[in-house]
Amino acid sequence: VSGKILVSVARDYSKTPGPRYETQGPFSGERFRAMILGKLRTADKVVIDLDGTRGYGSSFIDEVFGGLIRHSREIGLSGSEMVGRIEILSEEDPSYLTEANQAMEDALRSL
Amino acid sequence: MKLVYCRETPGGRSARLKRFRRRVSRSRAVLAYVANMEGERHKRSDALSLLPSSARRRIPLIVPEVLSLEHNYDETVRLVNDLRKLVLERRLPVFIRFKGVKQLELAATLYLTAELYRCRHLTTGGFMGQWRLVNGDYPVDGPIHAQLIELGFYEVLGIPSADPGDYPQADGGPKMVSFRTNTTSDPEAAGKFLSELSRLGAPLSAQNQRDLQGCLVEAMANAIDHAYKFDRELKNAIPKRWWLTGLADPKTREVGIVVFDQGHGIPRTLDRTLFEWLQIVVAGLTENSPDSKLIEAATQLRRTSTGLQGRGKGFSTMMKFVDRCEDGELLVYSACGSHLYSRRNGTLGVHGADRTLSLGGTLIQWRVRPSLSGMDIAP
Numbered sequence: 001v002s003g004k005i006l007v008s009v010a011r012d013y014s015k016t017p018g019p020r021y022e023t024q025g026p027f028s029g030e031r032f033r034a035m036i037l038g039k040l041r042t043a044d045k046v047v048i049d050l051d052g053t054r055g056y057g058s059s060f061i062d063e064v065f066g067g068l069i070r071h072s073r074e075i076g077l078s079g080s081e082m083v084g085r086i087e088i089l090s091e092e093d094p095s096y097l098t099e100a101n102q103a104m105e106d107a108l109r110s111l
Numbered sequence: 112m113k114l115v116y117c118r119e120t121p122g123g124r125s126a127r128l129k130r131f132r133r134r135v136s137r138s139r140a141v142l143a144y145v146a147n148m149e150g151e152r153h154k155r156s157d158a159l160s161l162l163p164s165s166a167r168r169r170i171p172l173i174v175p176e177v178l179s180l181e182h183n184y185d186e187t188v189r190l191v192n193d194l195r196k197l198v199l200e201r202r203l204p205v206f207i208r209f210k211g212v213k214q215l216e217l218a219a220t221l222y223l224t225a226e227l228y229r230c231r232h233l234t235t236g237g238f239m240g241q242w243r244l245v246n247g248d249y250p251v252d253g254p255i256h257a258q259l260i261e262l263g264f265y266e267v268l269g270i271p272s273a274d275p276g277d278y279p280q281a282d283g284g285p286k287m288v289s290f291r292t293n294t295t296s297d298p299e300a301a302g303k304f305l306s307e308l309s310r311l312g313a314p315l316s317a318q319n320q321r322d323l324q325g326c327l328v329e330a331m332a333n334a335i336d337h338a339y340k341f342d343r344e345l346k347n348a349i350p351k352r353w354w355l356t357g358l359a360d361p362k363t364r365e366v367g368i369v370v371f372d373q374g375h376g377i378p379r380t381l382d383r384t385l386f387e388w389l390q391i392v393v394a395g396l397t398e399n400s401p402d403s404k405l406i407e408a409a410t411q412l413r414r415t416s417t418g419l420q421g422r423g424k425g426f427s428t429m430m431k432f433v434d435r436c437e438d439g440e441l442l443v444y445s446a447c448g449s450h451l452y453s454r455r456n457g458t459l460g461v462h463g464a465d466r467t468l469s470l471g472g473t474l475i476q477w478r479v480r481p482s483l484s485g486m487d488i489a490p
Contacts (some may be wrong), residue, residue: 016298016324019332025296054302055324058427059332093321095431 005043010052020059029063040075050090065100069107079108169206179216187219188468191226198230198244199347207247212255217358218369218476225354225371227268233347263289285360286311294351296335301327313359313366314481322432329425330370330475338374365480373472376446378405402448403463439479444470
């Protein structure tokens, strides 16, 4: 496990991110979160770039970032260790950054 | 152009006999129903005398002159409720009279179309299922007919319509995006819808479009996961189905988007755990609170984390859009209540209302008038 990986949602996943769960529709937060967990198995840090998409629903962001904390045990990390291994970029709309950080804080509190 | 949407098909002698008996039985039911329309004698005889002979075996349902949830809620909802009860519950044939319609509101037209779609798809009868319980006539008013054609009303319902060229749209009037419907939360469909709205002249900034994309995905997902959650109790439902349409008015620079589902409504789908959490946040909230209060309470979920995974995030996106507009509103009709969350000239406003008739689902409407510079204001 080493290095830093940049994952762009628009480039590596979809320009039209979808709902929270896979059962609700395509390009779900659930599937993207699983993809990030996979990357974290091989990298020290994952930088997630939220720019370049057509927009996000709060449920997608909550499922990805809150979900990473809730599922951190799957890759042998604690919630706070997970926070240290995720970096978020959102220059187009900083409110996504706020939502993502809030989702992680909420998930940490409810662990 | 024929006046009726569909015609009965011929069959063998026994099929004809069966049809005749069914027709007699239905005619009796229709007559009994019409006879029971208390206090509406004149309206009833007028309605029947105006119908073409092929429609007299059907119960007439008259679309009000103003089909609108905002300006004529009771008549609009009563029409849809009657349609649902007669066709889906009692399996009686109806004839929808569009002739006198003078004004169609976008949200109410979507609402009626969704019900007609459900009735026509869940009820078929007669030879090879081609005999349908819902039939009707066309509007006389040219602009109304043009509006229905533009919205894809006839196309969605599988009804032959006139050549759109015969009904040109008025110059400078609102441009509408045709009805969309599906049973998955489809972000690409939401993106295409917003692109079409922009192509029609909606002055949406990139920020508006990103916010609205999130709103649509959330509204679709809510319809799929929450609206029909007690679907065993929902008779004659088409689970997970949502409806979407929109308009752009170049004159007023107003943009409107409407999403509708035919589920239980927000007040009934607030689950127990969520409700107990809401009672802590919203003063005086009980299970017997009016629907408008329950809808408003549901919107409060965005303000604080519930600690409940997967709940309460949808309204966050929907209201964020309004918060970032100079002049915009989110209007939610659900069950018997409605809740308006608006921002006018930078001032936030909240208003709730309750009625006696239930909408039979949830309708979410965004309206926005971007500022003259075309840029929205982010607080």
